[in-house]
Amino acid sequence: MxxxxxxxxxxxxxxxxxxxxxxxxxxxxxxxxxxxxxGNRILDNLSRIKAAFDSAKLKPRIHYALKANSHIAILQLLADQNIWIDAVSVDEVRLAIKAGFPQEKILFTGTSVSNAEIEQLIKLNVRVNIDSFSQMRRMRALGFKGEASIRWNPGEGAGHHEHTITAGKYIKFGIPEHRIEEAFRMAKAIGINVVGLHQHIGSGWLGKDVNVFLETVSKTIAVAEKAEELLGKKLEFVDFGGGPGIPYSNGQLSFPLEKYAKGIADKMNASSLDVDVAIEPGRYIVGDSxxxxxxxxxxxxxxxxxxxxxxxxxxxxxxxxxxxxxxxxxxxxxxxxxxxxxxxxxxxxxxxxxxxxxxxxxxxxxxxxxxxxxxxxxxxxxxxxxxxxxxxxxxxxxxxxxxxxxxxxxxxxxxxxxxxxxxxxxx
Ligand SMILES: Cc1ncc(COP(=O)(O)O)c(C=O)c1O
CATH class of the missing domain: 2.40.37.10 (Lyase, Ornithine Decarboxylase; Chain A, domain 1)
Known part of the structure; x- marks a missing residue:
């Protein structure tokens, strides 16, 4: 079969x-x-991601997108694999910590984030990915002193369904293209320590969408270079989000991991950036397990x-x-x-x-x-x-x-x- x-x-x-x-x-x-x-299939999937990046001579931070499967036992299995966590709620952060992930390996990427959540994130001492100007202002007002990154919307998205496309015009996530420089200026002006730039274009895309993804990688790299200029300092990481899909039906081909990894590596090598690369796979790690x-x-x-x-x-x-x-x-x-x-x-x-x-x-x-x-x-x-x-x-x-x-x-x-x-x- x-x-x-x-x-x-x-x-x-x-x-x-x-x-x-x-x-x-x-x-x-x-x-x-x-x-x-x-569980062995989960570990194999992770190994295949690592191997593809090894071949491309890039060692990304792999942030497991916990929302895909948040059983504590599966998180514990993954906590031993030297990977990071992409958490989208405060309680996902808590789950990851409970499973054994250290705080410094957790990146919180929320949307429509409340003051109460910001206060809890400050206490939990994790990196926060900023989704809006409002969130940035309120993080400053509430005394956020940690490391932050900015999620931007590179203008194009991909996904297995309209509901899972997370970049483009009619999308609620991130800072849009025409305001991204303003976001870096504001961070500098109000003293938010921005160390990274993040994109996530959508979930469950396959081979035909890798080119769209790589176009957004180029855009994100260009914006990260601009960010270093505007912030007057080097960034620590760029995060290209999750999304690699799995074949659900006959005729769909497996995700072209090598093309994906090499595409990212080539673009990073051609840039002036000297930063860590992060990716946030969820479905690819657990979907077919x-x-x-x-x-x-x-x-x-x-x-x-x-x-x-x-x-x-x-x-x-x-x-x-x-x-x-x-x-x-x-x-x-x-x-x-x-x-x-x-x-x-x-x-x-x-x-x-x-x-x-x-x-x-x-x-x-x-x-x-x-x-x-x-x-x-x-x-x-x-x-x-x-x-x-x-x-x-x-x-x-x-x-x-x-x-x-x-x-x-x-x-x-x-x-x-x-x-x-x-x-x-x-x-
Ligand atoms: C910010 C973010 N990162 C990563 C993912 C993981 O996506 P996937 O499971 O398709 O890899 C998602 C899911 O939509 C997400 O919202």
């Missing part, structure tokens, strides 16, 4: 295996719905053939929110000869609650039995971290496989969890 990755995701005797373990066996043992991550297992409740002909499963967009929102494609595999009969076209639907009271890419596009699958397990592949990024309790549905359990061992890294929610923060009526 196009999605097999030997040693990570394999088909054996017509059944799905992850890290050498039968997926349906895991679903039976821990119950479904269930996220399963292969995880599968999401669900159990089939119903198989029925309605106006169309519908497979109803015991999960919904509360657990994996990408198909409903972005129209994203996830490969869906019938765990114990992958190559089943008798097939049909199905909508794979969730158990929420919402018409958008389908795991197939849209309400009108059906997926050809082997005809399953009720009680069988389906696996949604490439569910390691923006899966559990975007989960919710809508419809009062319980969040699933998550299991990590690492070096031949298994560990539950998140328990399934219980009914009591739904009431945990609730207060009975007293007035």
């Amino acid at each position: 196009w999605w097999e990755i030997p040693g990570h995701i394999d088909v054996r005797n017509n059944s799905l295996f992850i890290a050498g373990i039968e997926a349906s066996g895991l679903a039976e043992k821990y119950g479904a719905p269930l996220y399963v991550y292969n 995880g599968i999401f297992l669900v159990e089939i409740n119903t198989v029925e002909e309605k106006n169309i053939q519908v497979i109803g499963v015991n999960s919904g967009f509360t657990h994996l929102v990408r198909p409903a929110f972005y129209g994203s494609y996830h490969e869906i595999v019938l765990c114990n009969n992958i190559g089943g000869r008798k097939t049909d076209k199905f909508m794979v639907a969730g158990n929420l009271c919402e018409s958008s609650d389908v795991f197939t890419e849209g309400k009108k596009e059906l997926r050809e699958l082997p005809v399953p039995n009720e009680g069988d397990f389906l696996a949604m592949l490439n569910a390691g990024a923006y899966g559990y971290s975007m989960a919710s309790n809508y419809n009062s549905r319980l969040k699933p359990a998550c299991v990590l496989l690492l070096n031949g061992k298994e560990q539950v890294i998140a328990e399934r929610d219980s009914f009591e969890d739904l009431l945990d923060k609730e207060k009975a009526l007293q007035i």
Whole structure:
């Protein structure tokens, strides 16, 4: 199958295996719905990024974008890998610290940041990436004395969906091109210690977008050179953000890491900058490490053939929110000869609650039995971290496989969890 990755995701005797373990066996043992991550695949993905930059003779700071998958156990696994953290909320900063990342290896990149958050960031003593003039002014007023960088909007973006493009005209993030020099002047005037420049053009772009990305790298380098002139000092780093994607569907090619790394290195070498380079991959590190297992409740002909499963967009929102494609595999009969076209639907009271890419596009699958397990592949990024309790549905359990061992890294929610923060009526 196009999605097999030997040693990570394999088909054996017509059944799905992850890290050498039968997926349906895991679903039976821990119950479904269930996220399963292969920790060794996470480490391999990170190694491949490092190797591509080694070949390009550049040693970037790799900031893991924690929002992609924020399980504490996975953060702990990554904290041992000599990498940094991209955190987008104060509590992501706290999670990273709790997992063992030192403060000096955390860069906070927020948007619409409040005074209360700035005060907490000062206490947490982490670098802050500035998203707006307002934030910079308020950081000064609240006594921020640490190191800062400025996020700018290089004017062009890329992403797997409109919602994940984070640079361009109608975009809320960063300082726009026509005001970026003003931002450096203001930082100097009010005494904010700017040591870096940051861009993040979007999430989940593949080979065809690398050229757009590299154009923005050139622009960011030119702006960083200008910044050094305006600030009257050398910068410490430039950060090119995250975004490298993974193939979710047949025909999409793996991300061209070498072209990406060499492209950045060549542009840095041709510049006058003598700074560290940072990148912020999230999806690339964890995306293909995880599968999401669900159990089939119903198989029925309605106006169309519908497979109803015991999960919904509360657990994996990408198909409903972005129209994203996830490969869906019938765990114990992958190559089943008798097939049909199905909508794979969730158990929420919402018409958008389908795991197939849209309400009108059906997926050809082997005809399953009720009680069988389906696996949604490439569910390691923006899966559990975007989960919710809508419809009062319980969040699933998550299991990590690492070096031949298994560990539950998140328990399934219980009914009591739904009431945990609730207060009975007293007035
Ligand atoms: C500031 C920032 N950096 C990095 C990332 C990571 O993106 P990805 O997971 O696509 O690599 C994001 C996600 O959108 C982000 O907002």
